[in-house]
Amino acid sequence: MLPLIPLLASIAPVAATAAGPAACAKITTQLGSSKVVSSELSLSYIESIEYWSTLQDAYKPSCVVYPKSAQDVSIVLQAVRAADSRFAIKAGGHNPNTFYSSVDKGVLLDMSSMTEKSYDPDTTLATYGPGGVFGDIYEYFADYNRTVVGARLAGVGTGLALGGGMSYLSPQYGLACDSFRELEIVLPSGEIVIASNKSNPDLYFASRGGGGNAYGVVTKYTVQSRPSGEFWAGNLIYTFPQKDNVIEAIGNFIQYNTDPKAAIIGTYEKLGTPDLNLNLDEAIIMFLVYDGPDPGDAFSNFTSITPLLDTTGIKTYLEVVNMPIPMSTEISRGANIFRVGVHRPGDGSYENALDIWRDWAETNKGRYTLLSLDFQPVPKSLTDASNAQGGNAMQMPDGPWFWLNYLITTPPGMSEADFNAVQASYRDMVKSSGNAEGLPLFINDANYDQNPLQTFSAFAKLQEIKKRYDPDNFFADKTGGWSFE
Numbered sequence: 001m002l003p004l005i006p007l008l009a010s011i012a013p014v015a016a017t018a019a020g021p022a023a024c025a026k027i028t029t030q031l032g033s034s035k036v037v038s039s040e041l042s043l044s045y046i047e048s049i050e051y052w053s054t055l056q057d058a059y060k061p062s063c064v065v066y067p068k069s070a071q072d073v074s075i076v077l078q079a080v081r082a083a084d085s086r087f088a089i090k091a092g093g094h095n096p097n098t099f100y101s102s103v104d105k106g107v108l109l110d111m112s113s114m115t116e117k118s119y120d121p122d123t124t125l126a127t128y129g130p131g132g133v134f135g136d137i138y139e140y141f142a143d144y145n146r147t148v149v150g151a152r153l154a155g156v157g158t159g160l161a162l163g164g165g166m167s168y169l170s171p172q173y174g175l176a177c178d179s180f181r182e183l184e185i186v187l188p189s190g191e192i193v194i195a196s197n198k199s200n201p202d203l204y205f206a207s208r209g210g211g212g213n214a215y216g217v218v219t220k221y222t223v224q225s226r227p228s229g230e231f232w233a234g235n236l237i238y239t240f241p242q243k244d245n246v247i248e249a250i251g252n253f254i255q256y257n258t259d260p261k262a263a264i265i266g267t268y269e270k271l272g273t274p275d276l277n278l279n280l281d282e283a284i285i286m287f288l289v290y291d292g293p294d295p296g297d298a299f300s301n302f303t304s305i306t307p308l309l310d311t312t313g314i315k316t317y318l319e320v321v322n323m324p325i326p327m328s329t330e331i332s333r334g335a336n337i338f339r340v341g342v343h344r345p346g347d348g349s350y351e352n353a354l355d356i357w358r359d360w361a362e363t364n365k366g367r368y369t370l371l372s373l374d375f376q377p378v379p380k381s382l383t384d385a386s387n388a389q390g391g392n393a394m395q396m397p398d399g400p401w402f403w404l405n406y407l408i409t410t411p412p413g414m415s416e417a418d419f420n421a422v423q424a425s426y427r428d429m430v431k432s433s434g435n436a437e438g439l440p441l442f443i444n445d446a447n448y449d450q451n452p453l454q455t456f457s458a459f460a461k462l463q464e465i466k467k468r469y470d471p472d473n474f475f476a477d478k479t480g481g482w483s484f485e
């Protein structure tokens with residue numbers, strides 16, 4: 001008789017690779033072949049395994065399933081469970097963390113066919129499905145002169161709202177998740193439930209900014225819509241020698257702006273090419289957005305610094321989310337990794353973070369193709385708006401404070417050793433900037449190793465909710481996602 005352990009070891013890999021095809025076969029029987037694609041040569045399969053971070057593109061699911069309803073999703077989850085397969089839920093595919101919306105040799109649930117939307121003029125509530133991108137969602141509601149709180153770039157998917165969702169409208173209305181009113185969710189058990197203030201309120205709480213693929217699959221979002229008219233908006237592009245004036249203006253805006261209709265992101269961009277003392281390798285791109293045609297002096301700190309380029313003017317919301325240029329999301333595909341920091345204004349930490357980032361950028365030329373450091377203010381009006389709607393899973397302390405999003409794009413063809421070395425060095429650089437005590441890290445910009453849930457004051461409550469809705473760790477074991485440990 002063969003010893004037990006070698007025998008199990010020899011079976012395990014076979015079982016693991018057989019589990020995906022077994023789940024796919026069962027799903028095909030139950031949903032029909034039109035909703036399941038297994039051929040790696042099929043166009044829809046090829047499109048489904050394209051991710052914003054191209055580091056994910058190498059993974060090959062056993063099949064891609066395109067559910068059309070909550071019932072379909074329920075069937076898929078039950079088949080995946082029965083076969084003991086791995087799986088992933090993909091909405092827009094922009095999370096750069098491995099296996100968060102990608103899977104190798106398992107079932108990929110591509111939500112792209114679930115794009116139904118509706119608007120009720122009596123209640124002003126809007127609904128949208130998890131498929132498609134926010135640009136399409138905005139376009140639909142624009143016909144009613146309404147919009148929803150969502151991405152600042154048209155090409156980003158709806159998973160954004162489950163991680164919070166920072167919008168140009170957030171200073172007025174809170175994060176995207178604060179506008180949720182009801183969610184339809186397929187639980188890890190396959191049961192289809194409604195989460196709202198009245199029904200499964202614990203699940204509703206956790207789904208508001210506590211991240212995707214943790215408590216189930218969201219199959220329908222019902223949200224409070226918002227009026228949408230003319231915007232004054234555009235980009236001011238500055239050269240790097242103006243960096244100190246611009247950072248001072250960003251700091252003043254974060255600290256002193258009290259007009260909730262005014263929103264900014266300040267982005268510092270650095271290319272990996274040599275600068276040749278011409279400063280052609282770096283630029284500062286400010287995004288200024290005012291909900292209304294006249295911003296008054298809300299942005300005077302910025303407009304008083306002479307920019308290289310100024311694209312401000314009257315715009316529709318669709319034009320706003322296509323700044324600086326249409327297809328920005330698609331164009332920025334690459335070997336991308338995010339990290340996040342959180343700081344309070346007024347303690348010098350934003351100037352410090354910028355200096356640390358720039359020093360790293362200078363000394364690591366050639367090891368990246370693009371670096372971006374984005375300042376995202378969280379004003380008091382945003383945290384007030386969140387609290388007024390019941391608060392979210394982050395239980396955001398009063399603003400003002402700000403998140404820093406760090407993006408690194410590495411060159412194609414980098415060896416694994418070089419890639420790991422540059423990522424470790426980049427991680428240490430971000431860590432050395434420190435984070436403000438008592439503030440949550442933003443899930444949407446976080447790296448998996450930053451464990452953002454642990455920075456939430458409601459972490460213990462979220463752990464309990466996770467146990468309640470995923471009692472046998474089906475999601476925790478079979479798909480990627482934020483750690484609850």
Ligand SMILES: Cc1cc2nc3c(=O)[nH]c(=O)nc-3n(C[C@H](O)[C@H](O)[C@H](O)COP(=O)(O)OP(=O)(O)OC[C@H]3O[C@@H](n4cnc5c(N)ncnc54)[C@H](O)[C@@H]3O)c2cc1C
Pocket residue numbers: 052088089090091092093094095096100101111130150151152153156157158159160161162163164165166167211212213214216217218219328329332444445481
């Ligand atoms: C170019 C760019 C611009 C961005 N701009 C913003 C911005 O303005 N504001 C902001 O807050 N963030 C922004 N982000 C960050 C963005 O919110 C995250 O990348 C987010 O993960 C994108 O969601 P997605 O649906 O596109 O990605 P996905 O990777 O498909 O989904 C994100 C996560 O949620 C899970 N998920 C998705 N849908 C569901 C569902 N229906 N049920 C359960 N789990 C689900 C996925 O499994 C995955 O783990 C931006 C990112 C990029 C790349």
